[in-house]
Amino acid sequence: MIRRFVLRSRILPGVLAFGAFAAFAGLVAGCGALTTTSAGSQPQTTVAPAVSSVVHLKTTILNGNWPQFTPTDFTLAKGDTVVLTITSFDPGTSTLPASFAKVSGTVGGTELLNGQAISAITPDQGAHTLTIPALGINIVVPAVPVGQKSITIQATFKVTKSGTFAWQCMAPCGTGPSGWSGPMAEPGYMSGTLTVVN
Numbered sequence: 001m002i003r004r005f006v007l008r009s010r011i012l013p014g015v016l017a018f019g020a021f022a023a024f025a026g027l028v029a030g031c032g033a034l035t036t037t038s039a040g041s042q043p044q045t046t047v048a049p050a051v052s053s054v055v056h057l058k059t060t061i062l063n064g065n066w067p068q069f070t071p072t073d074f075t076l077a078k079g080d081t082v083v084l085t086i087t088s089f090d091p092g093t094s095t096l097p098a099s100f101a102k103v104s105g106t107v108g109g110t111e112l113l114n115g116q117a118i119s120a121i122t123p124d125q126g127a128h129t130l131t132i133p134a135l136g137i138n139i140v141v142p143a144v145p146v147g148q149k150s151i152t153i154q155a156t157f158k159v160t161k162s163g164t165f166a167w168q169c170m171a172p173c174g175t176g177p178s179g180w181s182g183p184m185a186e187p188g189y190m191s192g193t194l195t196v197v198n
């Protein structure tokens with residue numbers, strides 16, 4: 001009797017200790033699972049096709065010797081909703097062809113100009129566009145008004161096909177008699193690519 005009691009009393013603390021460890025491990029595993037779920041919902045994750053991510057892209061139009069979008073090349077995943085912010089410092093006007101003075105291919109057919117939704121600008125107030133012909137996207141950038149340092153455009157669009165899509169500014173903002181030379185003809189200024197991966 002005494003011997004059995006001693007044996008049991010030796011085993012019991014071990015069982016209790018194991019139980020406590022298992023409960024602790026369960027808690028840790030629970031925390032780990034929660035962390036993984038939260039990381040998986042971040043914009044960089046594009047693995048699950050059912051979940052579309054919101055990707056924030058930014059570019060700036062610098063007003064140097066030549067006007068220049070920087071950067072000009074972007075990569076995103078198919079199905080992403082893109083929120084593109086363009087900050088322009090360029091006060092120079094380049095009259096837009098009428099069809100490119102209208103916003104198209106964005107959510108609601110609008111873009112935000114300094115926070116206000118617009119669907120078109122007056123062609124002679126134009127400065128640049130970010131036009132992706134293959135996706136039917138046209139984002140207009142008016143000239144920075146006198147007395148203002150910069151303007152901010154925000155456009156939201158969804159990309160549903162993969163591939164490499166060229167974009168081009170459609171305002172004749174370059175050099176030469178037609179305005180299509182210089183930065184309009186040199187890659188990395190008024191043109192670039194949108195790479196959409198699967």
Ligand SMILES: [Cu+2]
Binds near residue numbers: 129171
């Ligand atoms: Cu331009």
